[in-house]
Amino acid sequence: MTATAGRDAGSAARHESDAVGPAPLAMVVGPTRLAPSVLRRLADQPPPITDRRFLAEFREALELLRPVLGTTAAETFLVPGSGTAGMESLAASLLDPARPVLVLSTGMWGERWHELCTGLGLPSRVLRAAPGHGLDLDEVAACLRDRPYQAVLLTHVDSSSGVRADVATVTALAHRHGALSLVDGIAAAGAEEVRQDDWDVDAYLTSPPKALSGPGGLFLVALRAAAVDVLTDRGWTPRGYSLDLGRWLPVTRTLAAGDFAYFQTPPGALVSALAESLRLIVAEGPERIRRHETLAVRLRTGLAAADLRLFTADAADRAHGVTVLRTPAGVDAARLVAAVERHGVVLQAGTYPTAARRTVRIGHLGNHTAADVDRTLAALTAALAETARAEA
Template sequence: MTQLVDQQAARGTTPLPMVVGPTRMAPSVRQRLSAPAPPLTDAGFISEFGDCLARLGEVVGSDTAELLVTPGSGTIGMEAIAASLLRPGAPVLVASTGVWADRWREICLRQQVPVHAPRFAVGCPPELELLEELLSRTQFQAVLVTQVDSSSGVRADIAEIAAIATQYDALSLVDGVSALGAEHVEVDEWGVDVYLAGPSKALGASAGLAIYALSDRAVSRLRDRSWGMGTFALDLAPWLPVMAATRRGEFGYYQSPASNLVLALSEALRLVLVEGRDVRVARHEALRDTLYAGLAALGIGLFVPDEAARANGVTVCRVPPGVDEAALLREIAAEGVVLQAGTLPAVGGSTFRIGHMGNVTETDIATTLRAIEAGLAACR
């Protein structure tokens, strides 16, 4: 597929990346990213960083959360949360809906945190009744869940899961990397304790940063932590005074985030707010529904059976019988559209993924459907 993309570039045509990430950036975001990076001590940069944090609070739906923007990635963010907030030896409950929730499990085990990870039906969201039953029987220190698992396309009901966790005095730790910017997110209203996000998916900025929103409970846990940390760089506690200084317009230091990445994120968040959070989610829903209708017309089945559990920004499709997944993706790429293979081990080789998050348009959806139609014709 890389060779096909290179051939298109040589012909002067740019392939359309309908992928989960990184997604396309708006011109103003690219401009901020490509500008010379200002020093971290620059007064203008510190002011813009403060604006970035304020915008982030609006985008995640919080007036009260402690907001952190640090160097990192989604996986680094997950590990930082586990290392900083989970007490070794005390169990956690992982509500797994795919590869990324399974990563929660592996990270916790490496932190010497026992994990209970019930298996739900493949392609289905966590069963709320089962989670509540498990929490009623065992004192878990936290419930870990992925809002949108990009390997399965499953969307979890974070409002309900956070409420159940709070009822049983467990922290709710949410991976929202593939959700923020395409899904409804209300950190305060839902009572989420930690919400993790990343810039390079539905927000349409550049990878390289980890984004956190922490509740008062989570901040208290950080400050009152009674166990020793086995890592320095992944400790979230030292970021609290740094972000407080930034909000005051002062320089604070723990580690060095790339300043141009922060500026690009700030601009991407500004664009989200200009569009309007609800309008943006509605746009993603409308594009998703248009895609679904086109896929149905082509005889392409959807992997997630429950309509309410289907994500707004990523769709996992079933490869039609008799069609080879790799060959289909090659033919689609030859038509100028880049899709991604399925990554869920339970259905390896029989699914492919379409990313339709961030700066995606109706024209992109139509182009994608035409490429899939041509790819299917070439494979049959």
């Protein structure tokens, strides 16, 4: 054997050893852990898109989304694409390029709403909450009184700040002033209470790989009557084609009836896996939200005991599935994340626009357990001790 061949063989052996070693625990905002039954569906051979069993499963996924989002009346859509593609789809499909919108930002994802609007040529005003704080609802009301807006764009849970918005109150304010309510619930649905009908939210968007514990590559939309009316009565041309929900509407209605219709090829294995993840959520029922609340309390109690402060200032604003903590003085977020991973747990550095290097995100969404939280706290404690020794 040559020296080169020996090095190659040794490298291959090391990679093989790495591959079979224990996987770290991923406590991230997404993608989250999939249930075994969901994984099995992903491994299935994708069916023909005209297959009757596949069409029945597509219809079931559209139906199961309604109780997850707290609606019986909304039209539901299942569309290929990322969560950001879903945000763009709502903006391009429902917003008149000639009329202004009000963007309410509690972090990175509110800023993403603004960037999308700018890219689509939509005039927009941004009202930003103070870092780590929820929206000032009096300021929201004042903005809506100040000038007419066609819509208010809101993030239910912003994973960069850990802030959960008061969707019900914001929607009521929007409607009082003749504006639609468009909500990004990508980091919320499945971990937070969502009551689209009771709150009268016009458009609610989510995506599977967060608290729904489903596969990435899809976005899910539920539109109530006022938003559907916009799709059918638009006097303007949407900027886009593949993401236009107006084009999807007749297709999704046919699919919701269990029959075949075509606009774009649906990703078969993803649809089947999504249907299974929604079945599990509906079967768990209200206990799912209580479980997320309990895990959040357990984690934050442990963080307080370790003298770690949260970025989200007020307890009433804190999400149930995402926790954003402040790093100790002098400790960079990337450095702390790397130290925690050496102890077997993967966290994510912050993404809040002005505090990314000083914050760390912990995702406890979907299928996580109390044992996962305890393991995370142990890894954080060990990493902090390691960091302190390095500085001594």
